[in-house]
Amino acid sequence: MKKNIFNAAIVGFGHIGKLHLETISSIKELNVCAIVDSAPVESELPVFPSIKECHLSHPEIDLYIIATPNGYHYQQAKEVLELQKNVLVEKPIALHKKQVEELITLSHKYNVRIFTSLQLRFSPVIDYVKKLCEKNLLGQLYLVSVECFWNRNTAYYEKSSWHGTQKTDGGILFTQFSHFLDILFYLLGNLELVSSKTENFSHQNCIDFPDTGILQFKSGETLGSMVYTISTYEKNFESSITLIAEKGTIKISGQYMNQLLYHHVENTNPVKMECKTTRFHKDLYENILLSLDKNIPSIADAENTMDVIEFIEKIMKE
Numbered sequence: 070m071k072k073n074i075f076n077a078a079i080v081g082f083g084h085i086g087k088l089h090l091e092t093i094s095s096i097k098e099l100n101v102c103a104i105v106d107s108a109p110v111e112s113e114l115p116v117f118p119s120i121k122e123c124h125l126s127h128p129e130i131d132l133y134i135i136a137t138p139n140g141y142h143y144q145q146a147k148e149v150l151e152l153q154k155n156v157l158v159e160k161p162i163a164l165h166k167k168q169v170e171e172l173i174t175l176s177h178k179y180n181v182r183i184f185t186s187l188q189l190r191f192s193p194v195i196d197y198v199k200k201l202c203e204k205n206l207l208g209q210l211y212l213v214s215v216e217c218f219w220n221r222n223t224a225y226y227e228k229s230s231w232h233g234t235q236k237t238d239g240g241i242l243f244t245q246f247s248h249f250l251d252i253l254f255y256l257l258g259n260l261e262l263v264s265s266k267t268e269n270f271s272h273q274n275c276i277d278f279p280d281t282g283i284l285q286f287k288s289g290e291t292l293g294s295m296v297y298t299i300s301t302y303e304k305n306f307e308s309s310i311t312l313i314a315e316k317g318t319i320k321i322s323g324q325y326m327n328q329l330l331y332h333h334v335e336n337t338n339p340v341k342m343e344c345k346t347t348r349f350h351k352d353l354y355e356n357i358l359l360s361l362d363k364n365i366p367s368i369a370d371a372e373n374t375m376d377v378i379e380f381i382e383k384i385m386k387e
């Protein structure tokens with residue numbers, strides 16, 4: 070596909086759908102023509118209640134951006150692919166690996182692309198650490214420790230009907246912590262689940278799934294653990310990934326992995342980084358547009374999220 074301007078529609082005009090529109094307004098190669106939302110929403114753009122109706126009025130749309138609740142992603146992405154249009158699906162792309170496989174197969178069948186929002190891969194902090202790993206500057210990676218201590222209280226779940234249900238939300242590893250798992254896979258390659266234990270401590274009345282978990286994993290010789298909860302008292306406390314390696318110690322911190330909090334690496338001057346922004350959707354779009362224009366792979370290709378979905382599914386089954 071060779072085009073100067075791509076036409077897009079945003080499906081789901083809530084919190085993140087509005088962020089997509091705002092981001093796209095600064096990208097001259099992308100033009101949002103329409104919004105799709107099943108609820109009444111305010112916009113200067115034409116609003117349609119379904120993808121089907123939007124397509125009938127705007128067959129020129131090249132890219133649909135799915136920003137609806139998690140549980141609808143698979144069905145809506147499938148609908149878009151069957152219209153032979155490209156689709157960017159917010160994370161998680163789907164709640165089951167089989168669904169992701171089916172979507173990828175459909176995209177090949179119709180010769181269109183399917184992407185997902187892996188925007189934290191564009192954080193300069195993650196990029197810096199990824200390059201250290203790729204150049205083998207850390208030597209053997211011994212241990213990885215992830216800690217995510219967040220607060221999501223009853224009021225948060227009462228405010229939104231889709232959060233908290235198995236069908237539309239799917240669990241905190243999908244909704245709150247999938248970016249952390251994505252970055253682990255991005256940095257380490259593959260992860261093998263060794264064990265996991267989950268509990269629902271303080272959300273029995275408002276969510277269908279555990280609010281806390283502890284898991285152990287391996288990646289080759291590297292050992293790792295992740296401890297995560299949404300039951301932290303009153304507010305978010307910590308989000309971090311620590312790497313303990315033969316030639317260095319690294320701690321990435323922040324809700325959006327936006328700080329390099331600790332850096333002590335052989336033959337390297339100390340580095341402290343704090344990203345000015347925590348929003349990397351613009352980088353994501355630039356990458357996607359380039360890959361559509363030149364027909365080359367993208368860091369946001371659906372294939373790159375399959376392992377995370379499979380990993381979370383395994384934990385949910387344990």
Ligand SMILES: NC(=O)c1ccc[n+]([C@@H]2O[C@H](COP(=O)([O-])OP(=O)(O)OC[C@H]3O[C@@H](n4cnc5c(N)ncnc54)[C@H](O)[C@@H]3O)[C@@H](O)[C@H]2O)c1
Pocket residue numbers: 080081082083084085086105106107108110118136137138139141159160161186188229243244
């Ligand atoms: N990439 C990120 O960092 C990031 C951050 C936040 C949320 N998200 C993801 O974005 C998605 C949306 O989250 P949100 O916080 O914007 O939710 P939200 O509740 O604020 O918005 C969802 C919107 O979708 C609409 N909707 C619901 N069902 C629909 C349907 N069947 N068809 C069309 N529209 C429908 C709702 O009316 C609402 O306007 C979720 O999948 C979430 O995991 C990603």
